[in-house]
Structure formats: structure tokens, C-alpha cells
Amino acid sequence: MKAVLVRHLQNALGALGQLSRQPVSTALTIAVIGIALALPAGLQVLVQGAQRFAGSWQEIRDFSVYLRPGTTLAQAKALAEELGKRAVIEEVRVIAANEALADFRADPAFGDALRVLEDNPLPHTLVIRPDAAATTTDLDALRSELSARDDVDLVQLDTQWLSRLAAILDLVRRGVWFTAVLLAGAVIVIVGNTIRLDIQNRRREIEVSKLLGASDAFVRRPFLYIGAWYGILGGLLAVVVLSLGLLLLGGPLSRLLALYGGQFTGFGVDLATIVLVFGGGLLAGWAGAWVAVARHLSAIEPRV
Amino acid sequence: MIQLDRVTKLYRGGREALRDVSLDINPGDMIFLTGHSGAGKSTILKLIALIERPTRGQLLVDGRNIGRLPSGDIPAYRRQIGMVFQDHKLLEDRSAFDNVALPLVIAGLTRRETDKRVRAALDQVGLLGKERQSPATLSAGEQQRVGIARAVVARPRLLIADEPTGNLDGELSMEIMQLFRRFNQVGVTMLIATHDLALAGRIGGRHVVLSQGELAREETSVAAPQPAAGVRSR
Numbered sequence: 109m110k111a112v113l114v115r116h117l118q119n120a121l122g123a124l125g126q127l128s129r130q131p132v133s134t135a136l137t138i139a140v141i142g143i144a145l146a147l148p149a150g151l152q153v154l155v156q157g158a159q160r161f162a163g164s165w166q167e168i169r170d171f172s173v174y175l176r177p178g179t180t181l182a183q184a185k186a187l188a189e190e191l192g193k194r195a196v197i198e199e200v201r202v203i204a205a206n207e208a209l210a211d212f213r214a215d216p217a218f219g220d221a222l223r224v225l226e227d228n229p230l231p232h233t234l235v236i237r238p239d240a241a242a243t244t245t246d247l248d249a250l251r252s253e254l255s256a257r258d259d260v261d262l263v264q265l266d267t268q269w270l271s272r273l274a275a276i277l278d279l280v281r282r283g284v285w286f287t288a289v290l291l292a293g294a295v296i297v298i299v300g301n302t303i304r305l306d307i308q309n310r311r312r313e314i315e316v317s318k319l320l321g322a323s324d325a326f327v328r329r330p331f332l333y334i335g336a337w338y339g340i341l342g343g344l345l346a347v348v349v350l351s352l353g354l355l356l357l358g359g360p361l362s363r364l365l366a367l368y369g370g371q372f373t374g375f376g377v378d379l380a381t382i383v384l385v386f387g388g389g390l391l392a393g394w395a396g397a398w399v400a401v402a403r404h405l406s407a408i409e410p411r412v
Numbered sequence: 413m414i415q416l417d418r419v420t421k422l423y424r425g426g427r428e429a430l431r432d433v434s435l436d437i438n439p440g441d442m443i444f445l446t447g448h449s450g451a452g453k454s455t456i457l458k459l460i461a462l463i464e465r466p467t468r469g470q471l472l473v474d475g476r477n478i479g480r481l482p483s484g485d486i487p488a489y490r491r492q493i494g495m496v497f498q499d500h501k502l503l504e505d506r507s508a509f510d511n512v513a514l515p516l517v518i519a520g521l522t523r524r525e526t527d528k529r530v531r532a533a534l535d536q537v538g539l540l541g542k543e544r545q546s547p548a549t550l551s552a553g554e555q556q557r558v559g560i561a562r563a564v565v566a567r568p569r570l571l572i573a574d575e576p577t578g579n580l581d582g583e584l585s586m587e588i589m590q591l592f593r594r595f596n597q598v599g600v601t602m603l604i605a606t607h608d609l610a611l612a613g614r615i616g617g618r619h620v621v622l623s624q625g626e627l628a629r630e631e632t633s634v635a636a637p638q639p640a641a642g643v644r645s646r
């Protein structure tokens with residue numbers, strides 16, 4: 109058992125040595141694999157960031173209910189209290205008509221126009237913050253119910269753009285998987301072709317080994333390890349590229365999303381993504397080597 | 413140990429390289445296969461190494477017909493046989509030591525055991541001081557001796573050699589043959605294909621003569637006495 113482990117370790121290190129003997133072509137192959145892995149991983153990180161952003165939606169999901177003029181402040185407060193007890197609603201804030209007017213007057217865009225008015229044209233307003241667990245459907249139902257009330261004039265809730273955002277995120281998520289599968293296929297082809305050339309270059313060594321009684325598994329192993337190393341090193345490069353990319357793009361992107369009002373926590377390459385990049389790279393590299401080995405190794409039989 | 417029982421070999425293209433050849437190889441034999449070019453000497457060796465399969469007849473090893481051995485079992489079978497080639501088939505990008513170690517690496521021996529055995533084998537062929545050199549920096553005779561060390565390092569029961577002295581001049585050829593003789597004296601069965609009848613005659617052993625793919629005759633000669641010095645007891 110220990111001997112087997114030692115042999116695998118020797119094989120793994122031997123394959124690494126083999127790669128280091130052709131630094132330029134190795135570096136190029138790794139660069140291509142690294143980019144192929146970094147692309148879907150980068151998208152994945154962006155989607156994760158967007159999802160975290162979507163998690164902090166409460167603020168933008170806040171909506172206003174304008175009460176019918178003539179409704180008293182006491183009535184407004186009673187309604188607010190009643191609504192606040194509901195499961196789908198986290199809290200209700202009452203903005204009295206005069207508070208609203210004061211706010212508007214403070215705004216230079218409206219201030220002059222409002223000063224001309226003698227009466228306060230604004231109604232009392234309820235600002236409702238839905239519970240984090242409330243779905244778009246819940247909110248739509250809540251809107252219908254409130255709009256139907258006699259004391260409610262207008263419910264201003266735009267669930268449509270929330271739905272759109274969710275749909276876009278879903279689309280992008282699928283796109284990430286699709287790209288990932290495509291690029292994994294590309295990695296398999298790249299590694300397969302590189303290993304094919306490698307097998308051709310080492311034809312003599314393979315022939316001699318087979319003459320000396322090497323099994324197919326023995327002959328295959330170094331190439332599989334080379335494939336695996338390509339995958340692992342490509343994965344490493346992908347993680348580095350990704351981290352650099354986020355360092356460059358993360359700041360501006362955070363600011364952009366913050367403009368949409370989310371409590372944005374920033375981007376980061378999480379452990380799961382790193383594991384996925386390395387695992388995907390390893391698997392694709394190994395698979396590519398397998399394809400090459402299965403197709404080209406058995407064709408080499410010793411000639412004497 | 414190995415019996416060819418009325419073995420016929422037809423190569424693709426219909427060329428009949430061997431016809432009804434029967435030959436018994438016994439443990440401890442020193443056999444020279446001779447005959448004109450194209451007589452079928454290499455073909456017999458290739459059949460024994462399972463590089464080619466017999467078309468008809470049986471190839472028995474320890475009583476088992478290996479003519480139909482599944483290809484998955486060929487590697488393990490080949491590991492019991494040492495092979496020496498005219499062009500020695502050394503790997504140029506590895507040192508003499510690494511070339512000799514290859515059969516042991518394939519067999520999965522530990523580093524320590526490999527080290528010990530490779531040194532012993534190189535010592536037996538008189539190349540212990542040149543283990544770090546690449547084959548390209550060795551003379552033709554030395555290259556062939558590295559090839560022989562590689563063939564014996566895994567302690568095979570049988571050593572087959574196809575024209576092992578084909579590229580060497582008289583003096584060196586004699587050296588190589590004496591090396592084989594010494595390995596034979598410590599128990600390795602030898603099967604050597606050669607054109608060099610005179611040389612084979614000086615070494616002694618069984619001389620199997622092939623002609624047109626058939627066994628023409630067999631003679632036994634006794635060698636001039638050779639000191640067995642230089643080969644360690646196995």
C-alpha cells in the first residue's frame with residue numbers, strides 16, 4: 109500500500125518534471141486552460157455578488173401607500189399598526205402629510221412650486237417594508253388588497269423590475285453553467301491535443317517500456333498525471349486571474365450596485381468557487397489525457 | 413522450460429517465416445540460433461517475446477500454451493524475459509543507470525532495492541564507474557553492455573538476444589559473448605540469434621541452424637574453458 113502511494117507520488121513528481129523541461133509550451137497550455145477556467149468562474153463570482161445584493165433588497169422593496177385625502181392621522185396610524193402585524197410585512201412607517209410637505213419644501217426642485225400652494229396637497233403616507241421572505245407574488249397580492257381599500261388612494265409598488273432582475277439572474281446563472289461546460293470541453297480538447305503530441309515525442313520510450321514488460325497502466329500513468337497537472341496549474345492561474353480581475357473591477361462595480369440602493373457587501377472568490385475551479389480543471393485535464401491516451405497509446409506496439 | 417511444437421509463422425502478406433519448427437529450450441541452456449539472412453531467427457525470438465504470435469503450432473512455457481495468452485497478460489510474461497537488441501534500444505535522454513533501472517521501475521521495486529540491483533548489474537558488465545553517463549557518450553561496446561545490464565537486472569529466467577554483436581567488431585563481440593557465457597554459467601538460460609558462426613563456435617553450447625524457416629540441424633560444441641570471474645554468484 110505504501111509502495112503504491114510512493115510510486116504514485118514519484119509519478120506525479122515525474123510528470124511535473126516532464127512539464128518543466130518544456131517551459132514555454134507548458135506555460136502556453138496552462139495560460140489557455142487558466143483563461144478557459146477563469147471565465148465561467150468570474151461570471152459565477154459576479155452572479156454570487158448579485159445574489160448577495162438581491163438579498164439586501166429590503167430597502168428597494170420598500171413601497172409607499174398613499175392614503176385618500178381626508179383620512180386622519182389617527183386612522184393612518186391604526187392602519188399602520190394593523191398591517192405591521194402581518195407576516196409578509198416587517199414594519200410600517202407613517203409619514204404624516206405635513207412631514208412630507210416639509211421634506212418636499214426642503215428639496216430645491218420642488219420647494220418654490222410648493223410654496224405657492226396654501227393647502228397641503230399631500231396625503232398621509234405609509235411606507236411599508238416587506239419581510240425579507242416575502243415573494244413577488246406576496247407583494248402583488250398585498251398591493252391588490254390595499255388598492256381595493258376605500259381609504260387607500262394609490263399603492264406605488266414596482267414589482268416588475270424585481271421580477272426582471274430575478275429573471276436576468278436566472279438567465280445569467282444558466283449561462284454560467286453553459287459557458288462552464290463549453291470551456292471544460294475546450295480544456296479537454298486542448299489537453300488531449302497536447303498529450304497526443306507528447307505521446308508522439310515519447311514514442312520510443314513507450315515502445316522500449318512495453319518491450320521490458322510495462323503494462324498499459326504503467327505507460328498511461330505519466331500522461332494522466334501530466335493532464336492532471338495541466339488542470340491544477342490552469343486552475344491556479346484561473347484563481348490568480350480572478351482575484352486580480354476582482355481587485356480591478358470590484359470597486360467600481362460595488363459603487364455601481366450601491367447606486368441601486370443595495371447594502372452591497374462586495375465581491376470575493378469564495379472557497380466553493382476555488383474548489384470548483386480546481387476540481388473542474390483537474391477533471392477536465394485528466395479527461396483530456398484519457399482521451400489522448402485511449403486513442404493513441406494502444407496504437408504503439410514495439411517493433412523489433 | 414520453453415517448447416516450440418511444430419510452430420508455423422505466417423506474416424501478414426502471406427510470407428512464411430517459420431514452418432513446423434520444434435525446439436526444446438531447457439533451463440540452463442546456451443543456445444545459438446544461426447542461419448542465413450531471412451531464415452527466421454528473429455521470428456523465433458519475437459514469438460518467444462510475444463511480439464508476434466504463432467500462426468500454427470504451440471508455444472509452451474512451463475507447459476502452458478502462451479500462443480493465445482490474452483494481451484493483458486503479456487507485460488507480466490515479458491518481465492520474466494531479458495531482451496538484448498542489436499541496436500540496444502537504450503533511451504538517450506537518460507543516464508546508463510536510469511536505463512538499467514527501467515525494468516525494476518516497471519516491476520515496481522523500491523528505490524533502495526532498485527539502487528542495489530542496478531549497481532550490481534552495472535558492476536557485472538564492468539560499467540559501474542559510468543552509471544551517470546548518457547548512452548550517447550559511451551562506446552558501442554559499452555552501450556551494448558548497458559543493454560545487457562538492463563536485460564539481466566530483473567533476474568530473468570531467460571535472456572534472448574538478437575544479433576547482439578551485429579554492430580561490434582571481433583574483439584568487442586568476443587567480450588560480449590563471454591559476458592553471456594558467464595551469465596549462463598550462473599544459471600541464466602540463453603537464446604542468441606547470430607550470424608557469427610565462428611564466434612558461436614568459440615563460445616560453445618547448442619547451435620540450432622535454421623534454413624528457409626525450417627530447422628536444418630543442431631550441433632553441440634564445448635567451449636574452450638572460460639574463467640567465470642567477474643560475475644557475482646546470484
Ligand SMILES: Nc1ncnc2c1ncn2[C@@H]1O[C@H](COP(=O)(O)OP(=O)(O)OP(=O)(O)O)[C@@H](O)[C@H]1O
Nearest residue numbers: 423424427428429448449450451452453454455456
Ligand atoms: N513483420 C514482418 N512482416 C512480414 N514479413 C516479415 C516480417 N518480419 C520478418 N518477415 C519475413 O520473415 C522472414 C524471416 O525473417 P526473420 O527476421 O526472422 O529472419 P532472420 O533470420 O532474423 O534474418 P536476419 O539474419 O536478416 O535478421 C523473412 O523473409 C522476412 O522477410
Ligand SMILES: [Mg+2]
Nearest residue numbers: 453454455574
Ligand atoms: Mg534477424
